Amino acid sequence: MTGAKLPRLHPASWATDLLLSEVCSDKNRCIFIIGMYSLWMQRNSRRHGEAVKPIRLAVQWAIDTAYDLWLLSTPQQQTVSQRTAAAWRPPPEGWFKCNTDGAFYPQRGRGATGVVLRGNTGIFNAGCARWYPHGLDALTMEALAFRGRDSCKG
Structure with a gap:
């Protein structure tokens, strides 16, 4: 055997x-x-x-x-993954970049979203954040953050 x-x-x-x-x-x-x-x-x-x-x-x-x-x-071989660090890249000159993010707290069923607008120099131009006392899940918060980009004023 x-x-x-x-x-x-x-x-x-x-x-x-x-x-x-x-x-x-x-x-x-x-x-x-x-x-x-x-x-x-x-x-x-x-x-x-x-x-x-x-x-x-x-x-x-x-x-x-x-x-x-x-x-x-037995000594185990460690595999080294070659991952590049994610870095913010500026948009072309004359353009703005809109970054969105959502957060979800499953224990409380709450979430938050945020939006940031930056120009090609990386300087902050506008942004907004919103708290949601009732949320469904993380994917919904991400979708709400993306939708919320339209309501930012700067």
Whole structure:
């Protein structure tokens, strides 16, 4: 079931031999040690009159646990995502840029919106903000912010 093959071990030193890297791989070592622990727990359960798992489930538990431990001991490669920071870009000369945003507070069912107008130099020209004591969700607040851009005066 595990794909791990138990190497030839000396009867007197088999337990410590399993810990040697030249005897078996780290992954197989984990499987063997957790497997022995699982068998020991099964033995104790049987001796104390407790219900024991079927052998297949005990082996599967040993495999899963060994795999988890092996993953924890193996250095994981970290993937670095190359994301560029979002930055505000000015509009062409003679134009204005209208940025809108909405916020929603689900615990209270309330929201707010905001609108900002800037020219090509990035200087603030106009804006407005509005509080909504009743809101449906974040998407609705975003839509209301977009709609609210028409009512800004500056």
